[in-house]
Amino acid sequence: MHPPETTGFPVPPEDRRLSPHTGWTRAHWEAVADRLLDALLPFTREQGAAVRPPGAPSWSGPDVDGLEGFARAFLLLAVRLAGAEGADPANRTERWALGLAAGTRRGGPEAWPQITDCSQQIVEAASIAVGLHLSRPWLWDRLAPATQGRLVDWLSPVVGCRTRDNNHVLFQVVVEEFLASLGALDDRTGIEAGLDRVDEWYRGDGWYQDGPTRRSDYRDDRDGAVRQGDRTYEAGERFDYYNAWGFHHYTLLWSRMAGSRGVARATVYRQRLHAFLTQYVHLFGADGAPVHHGRSLSYRFACLAPVWLGALEDATPLPPGLTRRLASTTLRHFVRNGAPDERGLLPLGWYGAFRPSAQAYSGPGSPYAASKGFLGLLLPADHPVWTAPEDDLPVERAGHATALPVPGFLVQATREDGLVRLLNHGSHYLTPPPGTRRDDPHYAKLAYSTRTGPEVGAAAGEQRLDNHIALVSPSGQVSRRERIHRVAVTDGYAASWHRPRMDDDELPDACRIDSVSIVIGAREVRIHRVAAPAGYTVREGGYALADQDALRADTSGTRATVRRGDGLVSAIAGLHGWTGAHVRHGYGSNAFGPRSAVPYCSAVTATTAVPGVSMGPTAAPLRESIHVSVVLLTANGADPAHEVLPPGLSVSVDGLTVRLDLQGRASWLVRPGTPQPVVGGPRVARPA
Structure with a gap:
């Protein structure tokens, strides 16, 4: 006997033949994605450019928090749209397209803050750029030329910007690559320099250290401002889920954006992801729970991004049935434990709301980085990951x-x-x-x-x-x-x-x-x-x-x-x-x-x-x-x-x-x- 679903919202019937462990199928993933998107509607401003779920603001302030909520949920909309090959019976795309127009309208009531050195806007610009790339035929290509131009204008200041000396380098890289794909960036020096910098932090076996061991830049917890110290300080050897939802996520998505321009690097990135997944699969319990370690844990199932990318890029040691089993068990684990909550929201926390475990840089929209965990929807419905029977996890074998x-x-x-x-x-x-x-x-x-x-x-x-x-x-x-x-x-x-x-x-x-x-x-x-x-x-x-x-x-x-x-x-x-x-x-x-x-x-x-x-x-x-x-x-x-x-x-x-x-x-x-x-x-x- 399997316990009944307690998701708090309607879900499709289980399929215990295809998914003997979870009962979940692709339809369940689509249902959760739609629930997350629709639940944000009451917390979206009139013109759609700011999404502010309830919760304490970050140190960046409410305007940036509104951008954060929009950008991270927009990535989920883009993945959902691309995975359905443009089908959108609920007409969600129109609302997000209106938000893109309003956010880039200078002087408008919902205008996004401009991108500046080391700003949170660089982080959110990456989600918008990736989302626009993934959904390009169904969203970007159908935007009014004026909106397209304003989006390019808003994204362009990221070129040459100073970023934090850690995974933030990749946010800049993917935005610049998106601009290059539009013909809006001729000089690729910054892209290559950023990727070279990230390579310096690769330590082997698929693991990146999140920035150098010694650095001089720091964000002052008192006001959130990024400052440059007079001398370097020891920053530690940081290995955590930023390997999953940061380094492997953005390097592989960059390679998909770059196409023929990134073939040599893409080969290396696939090899690294393959090595990482060989070890990463051991960090999940039989119930799908990831090990509770590191920062930004409110991103929850964003930790699944490299699992899906391994299948998307043919860069995984995991059989198709194990890929889906790991991903579905993890998503189902959070859903059945209250994330999303009864309102359909992802609060700052692990299961329910728990602000003490979140960082000061996280606003109430921050948890929607969980959108990265839905990349599997980019795989067609007849892909072996969606059609193979679920496998046992390593912890279940021995x-x-x-x-x-x-x-x-x-x-x-x-x-x-x-x-x-x-x-x-x-x-x-x-x-x-x-x-x-x-x-x-x-x-x-x-x-x-x-x-x-x-x-x-x-x-x-x-x-x-x-x-x-x-x-x-x-x-x-x-x-x-x-x-x-x-x-x-x-x-x-x-x-x-x-x-x-x-x-x-x-x-x-x-x-x-x-x-x-x-x-x-x-x-x-x-x-x-x-x-x-x-x-x-x-x-x-x-x-x-x-x-x-x-x-x-x-x-x-x-x-x-x-x-x-x-x-x-x-x-x-x-x-x-x-x-x-x-x-x-x-x-x-x-x-x-x-x-x-x-x-x-x-x-x-x-x-x-x-x-x-x-x-x-x-x-x-x-x-x-x-x-x-x-x-x-x-x-x-x-x-x-x-x-x-x-x-x-x-x-x-x-x-x-x-x-x-x-x-x-x-x-x-x-x-x-x-x-x-x-x-x-x-x-x-x-x-x-």
Whole structure:
């Protein structure tokens, strides 16, 4: 038996023969797209050029927010129109054509703000340019010449504009390419320079870093203005969904716009996308949920853009039935969990509205970047992606621990509950100046998953509790995990280190935390080597669970467990170096529900001094300690606390070396802080 659909709006009948897992077909995709477009009508200004769904404005102001809402939804209209080969029985196209005319009418009541250096308008211009390209025979070619001319005039200032030194370079590139396709741009120097710049950020295996590690430009959170600093700053190594809805999305769409002008680059981009999808498919749970990690998560199913592009460009390792299964399961997952909501809107949040997880640059129309997730409608109805039976996802075939060494991820998947967890030992986003607290909860955690989100917001941000190891000063300050130095990422384990940072209670540079993660089925064994001043508390948390209702919590010795009513369990057990376990409850701090809880362990710093290391000429030396824990996240509803531990696991510590023994398997020797942190242990096969 399959549960009935609870989408909140009419959907076509399911087809369980073609789609045995989801029941969804191309008609379901069209129905959701139409629902999203039609629901925006009450929030569209009279002439159609500004779309402002309800919600708090961004730092760019209401005029730019209105453009943002128009541009991102316009992309969906264009994809829907192109996928139907111009058929538009509901006559939606006319409204958007009127909006194009009104937005470009200088001095008009709904005129769009002009494009300037580093402005949000550059971002939205890219959606408009791509939409006009995709729907060209049915929209652009039928616009009045005066409207076409005004659109060229509005887009043209992007040429030569200064952009943010990250994925924003591609927004400029696609606008310039569209202008070139119209004969409105003769000099392609800027296009080629932009693509060359993006190539500098390619790191291998299909992964782009979002901008250089060191940069000088920054957007001031106080007023949203982009400024150029006097010196460069470390920006981090940012790997996230911008690979999906940014780099691969725009490079491949650029190649489609460029045609014969971009053949050589297009070949490279297809190869990169193929490599990316080989790994990317492992970041989705059996229920279609993507791993909740990184910024701009309100874009939701925009993460499907490269999955569809792989099929469109013959650049995918995924069979047609797997492509549709992954995409349909993900879209269906969000729809059945309230996105869109009962009004048909996509609010800022994950499922429902949750502003604390959104960035200040996001306006109420920002979530309509989800339009990128509908590119599959460009495939004809008789394409194998739409006609092949659905396949199983990788997590449904077998549990695995898969290394993604370029971004520094170890992906832990369990077949029995369909959960996927991302153990993070590499990707980090360092908040630019003038900010001094440079960690971001969507990047700095030790782990993320498809069923949980980090605790965010002011109070939770200060606590830094879930999936984090911290030093807590005598005054109560909690250390941050900012720059993550990867040591090793391979199938079965990963290792990294960081220097904990505080504000007023300044820590010495020699203070350091080395971390190792070892995967044993659904469990992660964490081993930390901590060098810290005496008198500090060491604290480590497991996954934060969130729900509509209160969560059940249990503690015993150095074990703490949180349980949700549907059987989802988060637990942590201290095996060495921990003296207590606790649970902290929160409210309004998690995208997955209003009530949340985090299990965690604590201990005081060790008494053994690190030879030759001290805080200063009169300060006491640092202390060094080893801490071993088991972290569990499972949807199997484990009840007894002892089930946190893998059966037959034993731990022994000799100085700074940890030995892990598991019944019937080879032993691990773990030495955090060394070039080869793990020796021995069972070999973990990479899934086919």
